Amino acid sequence: MKTMSDTSEIIFSNYGIYDLGDNLELSLPNTLIKFQRISDNAFSYFRENSEGQIIEKIIPVKSNDVKIELAPIRPLNHPAKRTNYVFLKLDKEIHLGENSAASIFVHCPIEIGIFLIYGDNHEPLDWITCSPFNSRFSLYGSPDTGTLCKYAEVSLATDYNDSVSYVNGVMHIVIENTLSFAQTISKVIFPITDNNLYYKDSKSIVDGIKIIMKKRAAVNIAEIKPTLVDTEWTPAPAWDNSITSVHHMEMTLE
Amino acid sequence: MVLELLQSLSEMQLVGELTVLSLLIGGIIMAGGIIIAKIAKLLFHKYYAPSLPKDTAQNISKLIYFGILIISFLGFTSSQGIDLSGIMVAGGIFAVVIGFATQSVVSNLISGLFLIVEKPAKHGDTIDLPDMGISGTLLDIGTFSSKVRRFDGTVTRIPNDKFFTSNIRSLTLSTVRRADAVVGISYNSDIENAILVMKNEILQTMPFVLQIPEPEFRIEALGDSSVNIHVFVWYPKDDWSQAQPILLGTLKRALDNAAIEIPFPQRVIWSGKD
Secondary structure, three states, X not given: OEOHHHXXXXXXXXXXXXXXXXXEEEEEOOEEEEEEEEEOOEEEEEEEOOOOOEEEEEEXXXXXXXXXXXXXXXXXXXXXXXXXXXXXXXXXXXXXXXXXXXXXXXXXXXXXXXXXXXXXXXXEEEEEOOOHHHOEEEEEOOOOOOEEEEEEEEOEEOOHXXXXXXXXXXXXXXXXXXXXXXXXXXXXXXXXXXXXXXXXXOEEEEEEEEEEEEEEOOEEEEEEEEEOOOOOOEEOXXXXXXXXXXXXXXXXXX | OHHXXXXXXXXXXXXXXXXXXXXXXXXXXXXXXXXXXXXXXXXXXXXXXXXXXHHHHHHHHHHHHHHHHHHHHHHHHHHOOOOHHHHHHHHHHHHHHHHHHOHHHHHXXXXXXXXXXXXXXXXXXXXXXXXXXXXXEEEEEOOOEEEEEEOOOOEEEEEHHHHHHOOOEEOOOXXXXXXXXXXXXXXXXXXXXXXXXXXXXXXXXXXXXXOOOOOEEEEEEEOOOOEEEEEEEEEEOOOHHHOHHHHHHHHHHHHHHOOOXXXXXXXXXXXXXX
16 A cells, blocks of 8 residues: 555656545656545545646545555547547558467557545546557548547557556457468457456556457458456456447458 | 215216216326326436437337327227227228328328438437538427427427438438648648648647548649648547637648748739830
């Protein structure tokens, strides 16, 4: 358990659970977060993000035993929640020969959630992004029937510890080509709502995906399914529990 | 006392076998039906409608309301001893007469049913009716007419037959929409550089503009005073206000920052002596 005095000597605050106490100040890249007790039953919340936007809230609390959790969340909220899908554009294409497989790690964008903790309940309070200029939308498909996605150009990572703090998490992708000819993968589109996140200090992991390129009838498709990460890192709470599971993605191979 | 009152009411005949008591019972059945219909509609709107799509909720709500009213009416007629088969025969004859007399009303009713079944637009959709010059949010497809809230806040009632037969342009049916603007740069400016600075400014300062398809730049005309560039950007369908109204300002800011001239209209006049 960390308090403000514990974090005052480090530059940026780690993910984790913090006691509110009377005052708490958290610092993230280009972002400042302050909690201040204004009465026995209320706190004020102040946040200034990397775009200069300021948010202030009053938080009535039921008891003095209030904690907050800073944790990575799915990258779906900035600039506004519009979709459950992400479009990962690989900076280097992956070439897969016939009947072969590859296992890669990529940097997947994340956002950061601030949660109030009452007992076992996590209440979402606010979210931020430390990389707003890389938080954009794209379209997969045609304007009338396509899928709106959050877009990110991603690079390959070496392992789970290779994430850029506060900006992205590492995702494991397994690609299987069961087709009788070679394929080149330059992008991956999938619903990220079934992928949980985990954190340790300022690093994060995103549940992986498995892509199977196969033939179905006369069509070549890429079937994408989420895969759970077996890790001892702390599971991050979900920002939006109301999100229902989205149908697994199938991309038509070009 | 009460029994005596009811007895006397049952003996007071109005027309044929119709008594004051049966009329009273019929009235109570109808009033009860109306009250139950309103309560059922209210409860549905409170507890179930929020979890359903708007148009589905509206249609189910109407079905519940009018279904209960019809059942009440059937209860009313049976309580009066009215034989509906006679009405059916008479209704068949009158329907032809009434059909001619209320042609537009029936046309609106049928068009409303087709609108509900075909769903060219749903409640809450932003639509444009170019034939009528009406744009706005579709509020309701009613029994005889539909309501559209225009962007200035006023509500226009459109008869269903006109709505059904007119061209309907849906502004929210597609996943994304496109905004555009035309900007002119001087003939001395480097076109490639101008496009690059405009593109960078759009992608950096307009977070709702899509990266794919990326912003598109077309040299539209070599105008009298400027090279005109037509800029197209795509954005999520609900975020018009984050794209179209600010696009031109973003382009001007980009050109100003890069010291690229946006020329005024100018004309060079040569006199005969020169």
